[in-house]
Amino acid sequence: MGLKTFTKSILCGTLLAVGVLNVNAQGKLYIIGPATEAGWNPGKSVSMLSDAGDANVFKATVYLKANEEFKFLTEPEFTKIEYRAKSADDVEVTPGVAKDITAVQGDAEDYKFHVTESGNYDISCDLGTNVMLINKSAYQDTNVNYAALWLIGNACDAGWDLGKAPIMPQDPSKPYVYSGVYNLNAGELKFTISPNAGFDDSAYYFSNPNDPGKMEFGTAGDHKWNITEAGPYRITANVADMTISFVKDSSAGISSVETGKDAPAEYFTLSGVKVTNPTAGVYVKRQGGKSVKVVLK
Known part of the structure; x- marks a missing residue:
């Protein structure tokens, strides 16, 4: 050679x-x-x-x-x-x-x-x-344009930092529904379609000013949802009928103390999605009525 x-x-x-x-x-x-x-x-x-x-x-x-x-x-x-x-x-x-x-x-x-x-x-x-x-897809009633939404606002720990915005994934069986459990602060929030576009280039889902249970979409308008009480919430956004719900979820709080070790353990992603067979990564482990953040290796 x-x-x-x-x-x-x-x-x-x-x-x-x-x-x-x-x-x-x-x-x-x-x-x-x-x-x-x-x-x-x-x-x-x-x-x-x-x-x-x-x-x-x-x-x-x-x-x-x-x-x-x-x-x-x-x-x-x-x-x-x-x-x-x-x-x-x-x-x-x-x-x-x-x-x-x-x-x-x-x-x-x-x-x-x-x-x-x-x-x-x-x-x-x-x-x-x-x-x-x-x-x-089995679902064809309306166009599904995004595979996830991201929470932004001072109601989130990441605030307005797009690079750290929590993700809200699709429901696998209902791709027009996005949901997850999040620890929210008292403050305001809305949803962006992309954490990469920047504030001026992105489009948003934001609150209908006449009905906070309804969403609007676009680049114009900036009506945010106002969270009045801090705590864990299950958020469910339906982009087919443009509805949204914020439900206080007392079972989602993350504790630093783990109890009930003989009870079956369940694992969830940090955005609240249940994982049947967790691999290496960071999860919320729920066992015996308590939840704790764990790192699996």
């Missing part, structure tokens, strides 16, 4: 190793393209949520427009690693048929996917096996 060939082999191997490291270290995945509500605006790209049982798997239920392009970002910008189709022959997606995705950085081989029928789709991407699976 000549020096030039040897050097090229070493360089390619090094680049491959760095690429694999960067891809596996992302922990995020976003859908972008005119097939989605975001268009080509990376700040409004649709955030996919990692599966509680497998950190390599990301899921979302969102509306895709027929014959319009989409691909996946690992950061809300175009300079990082992206997941795209492997070739021009692989861009058309057939529901229920697994599709290979490939990690690419740069403008070369920018093959984007498309579906042939508009509708809500359940999308799953496994970055461990580099496979995407898309199925038509």
Whole structure:
């Protein structure tokens, strides 16, 4: 083997190793393209949520427009690693048929996917096996444009810090419903569709000034919900009928003391989603009527 060939082999191997490291270290995945509500605006790209049982798997239920392009970002910008189709022959997606995705950085081989029928789709991407699976969602009554909402306002511990805003995920069986349990302070809040867009570029769900049990959506108007009593609340937002509820949840308080160790233990994400088989991570463990934050390794 000549020096030039040897050097090229070493360089390619090094680049491959760095690429694999960067891809596996992302922990995020976003859908972008005119097939989605975001268009080509990376700040409004649709955030996919990692599966509680497998950190390599990301899921979302969102509306895709027929014959319009989409691909996946690992950061809300175009300079990082992206997941795209492997070739021009692989861009058309057939529901229920697994599709290979490939990690690419740069403008070369920018093959984007498309579906042939508009509708809500359940999308799953496994970055461990580099496979995407898309199925038509059972729910098709209204368009589902976002896979999660984020709480912002001084009623949250993160305040107006978009980078720390608590996430409110979709209900897997009702993708138009977003819910979770949150410890709120006395103060005000609303919901953003993306923590990446910035305040001026995002759109919001905010309170109807005439009925706080109703939501409004858009960029104009800024009527927030006012939390008058601090404590844990289960928040449920329904974007199909634009209703919302805040229910005080006394069972959700996190205690520093754990009791009732003989009782069955239940695990929840920090946003209040129950996890049947928790893996390594931070959870709320509820046992014997008490809850405590735990770190599983």
